[in-house]
Amino acid sequence: MTDLAPILIPDFDLSGRNTLALKAASRFGLEITDPAMLPALFTTARELRLPVRILGGGSNVVLASHFDGITAMIATKDRQIIEETASAVLVEGAAGETWNEFVAWTVDQGFGGIENLALIPGTVGAAPVQNIGAYGAELADHFDSLTAYDRQNEQVVVFGKDACRFAYRDSLFKQEPDRYVVLSVRLRLPKAWTPNLGFAGLSELAEASEITPKLVMDRVIALRLSKLPDWRVTPNAGSFFQNPIVTVDEARPVLEEFPTAPNYAQHDGRTKLSAGWLIEKTGLKGFKLGKAGISEKHALVLINLGGAEQTDIGALASHIKAEVLARFGVQLHEEPIFL
Ligand code: EPU
Numbered sequence: 001m002t003d004l005a006p007i008l009i010p011d012f013d014l015s016g017r018n019t020l021a022l023k024a025a026s027r028f029g030l031e032i033t034d035p036a037m038l039p040a041l042f043t044t045a046r047e048l049r050l051p052v053r054i055l056g057g058g059s060n061v062v063l064a065s066h067f068d069g070i071t072a073m074i075a076t077k078d079r080q081i082i083e084e085t086a087s088a089v090l091v092e093g094a095a096g097e098t099w100n101e102f103v104a105w106t107v108d109q110g111f112g113g114i115e116n117l118a119l120i121p122g123t124v125g126a127a128p129v130q131n132i133g134a135y136g137a138e139l140a141d142h143f144d145s146l147t148a149y150d151r152q153n154e155q156v157v158v159f160g161k162d163a164c165r166f167a168y169r170d171s172l173f174k175q176e177p178d179r180y181v182v183l184s185v186r187l188r189l190p191k192a193w194t195p196n197l198g199f200a201g202l203s204e205l206a207e208a209s210e211i212t213p214k215l216v217m218d219r220v221i222a223l224r225l226s227k228l229p230d231w232r233v234t235p236n237a238g239s240f241f242q243n244p245i246v247t248v249d250e251a252r253p254v255l256e257e258f259p260t261a262p263n264y265a266q267h268d269g270r271t272k273l274s275a276g277w278l279i280e281k282t283g284l285k286g287f288k289l290g291k292a293g294i295s296e297k298h299a300l301v302l303i304n305l306g307g308a309e310q311t312d313i314g315a316l317a318s319h320i321k322a323e324v325l326a327r328f329g330v331q332l333h334e335e336p337i338f339l
Helices: 037-048 099-108 203-207 213-227 248-257 275-281 310-328
Strands: 009-013 025-032 052-055 066-074 079-084 088-094 143-150 155-160 180-190 236-239 263-265 271-273 292-294 301-304
Touching: 025 037, 037 052, 037 066, 099 213, 203 213, 248 263, 248 271, 271 275, 275 310, 292 310, 301 310
Parallel strands: 025 066, 052 066
Antiparallel strands: 009 025, 079 088, 088 180, 143 155, 143 180, 236 301, 263 271, 292 301
16 A cells, blocks of 8 residues: 555535534545555655645544644554453554544453543544543553654654653654554553542542442533533533643632632642633623634633634633733633644
């Protein structure tokens, strides 16, 4: 397979392939169903002098209305138990697997570890890129390794945990977006499972007579459904801003005015504030600008009111950042990637 030009689909419509349902198209589109297609993809793109953009589940992106290049959608499917010992099970998912289905597959077999990350939209391959997290857990907690295609050296590389440089909603793959394409992810799930119930809404489960990964997963799903708008009904990309990690001096004006504002001490002495809280206190919950708006349900979620494009979401995001900066002196940073 050296030339993929014959199977590129021209004028590829992406409006149904991003959870914000933005009007978006690509000069060419292509589903990658086998990692072996990647070298040919990049060779073909070079020959056509076109850039390549990689798309997973489209849940953490704000797509441009037109991309003059090739959008490659990772659609590889496979999940398997690589190794099971007395102390742990090593599981692997192909990049194109739906993350939530992968979580349910592990939990259905009785394995605990990633149940707090249930129902996060997107794919297994996208999970390490922003080190997905929710309810006091993050991907890095049980991460073992991943394989990725290195576009620079044109070879498949294995990354251990340290090499991935995971941090809050960050990794090497987010920092070098044009270099690596994640192919598969391995997680090591401990047999001696301890539920992670520290987060409000989960702590009451500690009273249950028997706690199982399934019980925790079901509660996480119920919590998410009650707190966050469903992108199938109200198109959105989840949290639109990261929770800002600021210095004690930067947090002081907020905490002096609102002593009960949510704030979480970090290991490095800084403080994590809540972006949703800051936006709500700026008076923007439910605010609308053109075809984009802020969810009435959760102030950190931007929604497509109908027919929105990247520019509508971008304009609303800029407005929110300027208002929060003026009100609290805190700079917000977008979580989804503008592609
Ligand atoms: N809050 C408000 N107003 C709002 C929304 C939230 O005041 O409209 C307050 C809440 O009362 C709470 C605080 O803000 O005190 C935090 O809210 P929440 O518990 O909903 O969590 P979050 O910090 O907004 C983070 C993740 C979510 C994850 C939840 C649950 C980020 C950027 N977001 O949200 O992840 O599901 O915690 O663990 O870290 C995502 O990344 O797309 C995402 C949904």
